[in-house]
Every structure is written in structure tokens, then in C-alpha cells.
Amino acid sequence: MDLVQALWLGLIQGLTEFLPISSSAHLILVPRLLGWPDQGLAFDVAVHVGTLLAVMLHFRRQVGPLVGDTLVSVWRRQPVGESRLGWALIIGTLPLVAGALILADAAEGVFRDPRVIAAATIGFGVLLWVAARRAGPRDEHSIGPGAALFIGAAQVLAIIPGTSRSGITMTAGLWLGLEATAAARFSFLLSMPAIALAGAWKALQLGAADGPVNWGVFGFGALVSGVSAYLCIRVFLALVARLGMTPFVIYRLVLGGVLLVMFSGAGSAAG
Template sequence: MDWLHAVCLGLLQGLTEFLPISSSAHLILVPVLSDWPDQGLAFDVAVHVGTLLAVLTYFRGTLVRLSADALASIRRRHFQGDGKLAMLLVIATIPIVAAGLLLGDSAEAYLREPLVIAAANIGFGILLWVAHRGWRGRRDESTAGLGDALWIGLAQILAIIPGTSRSGITMTAGLFLGLAPTAAARFSFLLAIPTIALAGGWKAMQLALSPAPAAWDMLLLGAAISAIAAYACIGAFLALLERIGMTPFVAYRLVLGAVLLWVFV
């Protein structure tokens, strides 16, 4: 891997992780549609660490408040401030953890095909459009309840299918539940923190057991680019979401799916 390869993949991961267009699909397609080799597990871990650092940094104030209120809620045995939201984020993480333990890497391994990615982009893209156009909720994420957290958590399991988009499917579920677009996005981004941390930790453990050497300079470069791009992307997306809506991302997904069908069918 050279520096251009690392920069392009880091930028791609950072820009697509939190947009509803599937980062995993783009990373899978790069070696399929170009002369670049597969970037490998080590690089995947590095760029996911970058996006994790970005979301931790962006929501640092919110995370401090969630942690303090969660501890206060435990001590007083009654929800304090955002203690309920913190609990709901934990509950929403449970389904993907259970699915990961049951399925391991087998589901993604069998589904890493361009036609699967095409179908997921089109199908879940249309579902996102229906949710955004038909369910104009105005609820804030602080109004979410146990049922909301479970449904969003269950929806996140579908992100195991490449092309679905973890952020896309959780935002779709939030919109169907009546959350405002920005509220659905914030809940999705906060939910990404434990999800990416756990998935990255699992991949890092696999990497530690692998005898393959690591190109640390390229890994650090990819992680840094991914972190910078993801941080900028989160801010821009939240600032522009009410103005531009989900339609541009749905259109992109449909075009990408159509191109993949045209190339590989």
C-alpha cells in the first residue's frame, strides 16, 4: 500500500461512515473496481479507529453529560438528566452484539458481493426515502423510550449486510418511529460509539493473533485522514440535514446500485 492508496481509503471511510450510504460497501468495492489490492484487516481497523476518534471528539460534551447523568441515575435509582438516554444507547447496542457473537464474520464474508451491495443500496435507499418523506416526526432523541431503542437496535443488525449502511438503517428506523431527522441522526451517531468500539475491538483482537506484519506509517496515515474527514462530515451533515433532507443520499444510493447492476449483471 502506498500513501495515495491510504489517503483515498481513509478519506472514503471518513466521508461515508456517518452518511447513510454505507462505508463498508465502498471499502469492499475499491479493490473490485480498481487495480488496488484489498487493504486488509489492519487498515480496516485503523480507519475505524479514526472514525471512532472523530465521533468521540465531536460529541465529547454530550458524552461527559451522559456519563455523569448515568452515574447519578445509578446512585439515586432514578433517572437524572440524560441518564435515560445513556441507558437506551446501551440497550440499542445489545442486538448487534448478540448478532455478532452468533454470526461472527460469516455473514459479511458470504455477502461481500457487488450484486448484494447493489440490492442493499437500492432497497434500503428506497426505505430511507419512504421514512423521510412519509414520517415527518418532530420528536427529540430525549423522548425516546425502551421500545424505540430496541427497534433501532434490531434495525442495526441489518447493517451486517454490506451496502445497507449502519447509519442509514438506524436513521431510517428513527424516522419511522417519529424522531425528527436531526434527532434520528444524533441517536445514530451516539449509537455508533459503542458499536464501532466493540467491532473495532473484535477486529483488533483478530489482528493481534495474525502473524502478518503491519505497515504502521500507512495505518496511522489512514486513521488520521479518516478521523479528520469524519469529524468534518458529522458537523456538515447535522448542519445541512434539515435543509437538504435525505433525498441526495437516496439518489446516490440508487445511482450506485444501478451502476453496479449494469457492470456485474
């Protein structure tokens, strides 16, 4: 991998990680169109670090109180400050851990079929459109344990490439009556443990793999991913408040159609 590939793939990862349009679908589509080889596990780890740092930077004023108040609530055995939201994030992460352990083999096998990715891109795009019509006035601080578990269970579906982790968690939040920007904010906060766990898992796999690591190129990819993700979060929150989810639904339908056309012969070719 050279710097040009690292630039484009880091940019794609950063921009699509937090938009409800599926980063995995884009990272499959772009190298295929440009004839690039698979970027490899080490690069995946690098760009995950970049996006994690980006979301932590954006919510830097909230992360400290979230962690601190949640810990204090354990000691006092009652809600404290931001602890309700902190516990919602913890509860929302638990299904992902269980789902990853159960579905790990499928995630690396059948789920990576391009036709599955295309179907997920289209199907969950339609579901996002339906859920957006149920949006209500609630904000993320109203999320209780049951709602957090529901959103967390939905997040497990993101193991299927093409689903979009941010997309499915926003969909679940909208379905429960959250306001669009509130659903997005909770999705972004929930991404911190999700991305950290995914990055740690990939790092463990990387540690067991052989071969040199081009730290310069991967560091550059992480930087591009982090900067683009930070800007994307800021722009998306402003954009969704004005336009809602419809533009992203339309984009998903078009992207899914493109993937279906590109990979329509994949099954017969494999047979």
C-alpha cells in the same frame, strides 16, 4: 499499501461511515475500479479508530454527562439528567452484540456477495425514503426503551454490507417519528459503542494474524479518516436540516445500479 491508497481509502471511510450511503459498498467499489488489492484487516482497525475519535470529539460536551448521569442513575435508581438517553444507547447496542455473534459467519461469507451488497444499497435506500416521509417533531431525548430496542434491532441489519449502519439507524428513527437531525444525532451517538465493538473485534482478529503492520501508513489512514469523519458529521447535520434525506436516497439508487452493472456476471463467473 502506500500513502496514496491510505489517503483515498481513509478519506472514503471517514466520509461514508456517518452518511446513510454505506461505507462498505464504497470500500469495495473504489479498489475494484482502481485495481488495488484488499486493504487488509489492520487498515480496517486503523480507520475505525479514526472515525471513533471523530464522533467522540464532535459530541465531547455530551459524552461526559451521558456517562456520568447514566452511572448516577444506577446508584439512585431513577433518571438523572442525560441518563434516559444514556440508557437508550445501551439498550440500542445490545441487539448488535447478539446479532454479531449469530451472524458473524454469514457476514464474512454470503453477505459479501457483490449482488447482495448492490441489492442492500438499493433496497434500504428506498426504505430510507419511505421512512423520511414519516419524520415527526420528536428529538433523541424522547427515545424510550422500546424505541431504543427497535433502532438497535435495525442496526443489526448493518452486518449486511451495503445496508449502512448510519442509514438503517436513521431509517428506524425516522420511522418512529424522530425529526431528521434528531435521528442523525442518535445514530451518531449510537455509533460510538458500535464502532468501538467492531474495532475491538477486528483488533482481536488482527492479533491472531501473522505478518508485519505498517504503522506509519495505517496511522496516516486513521488520521485522514478521523479528520474527514469529523468534518462530515458537521456538514451532514447542517445539510440534512435543509435538504432532508432525498439526496442520499438518490445517491444510493445510483450506486446500487453501478454495483449491479459491475458485478452482474459475478455469480456466473463463480459458477
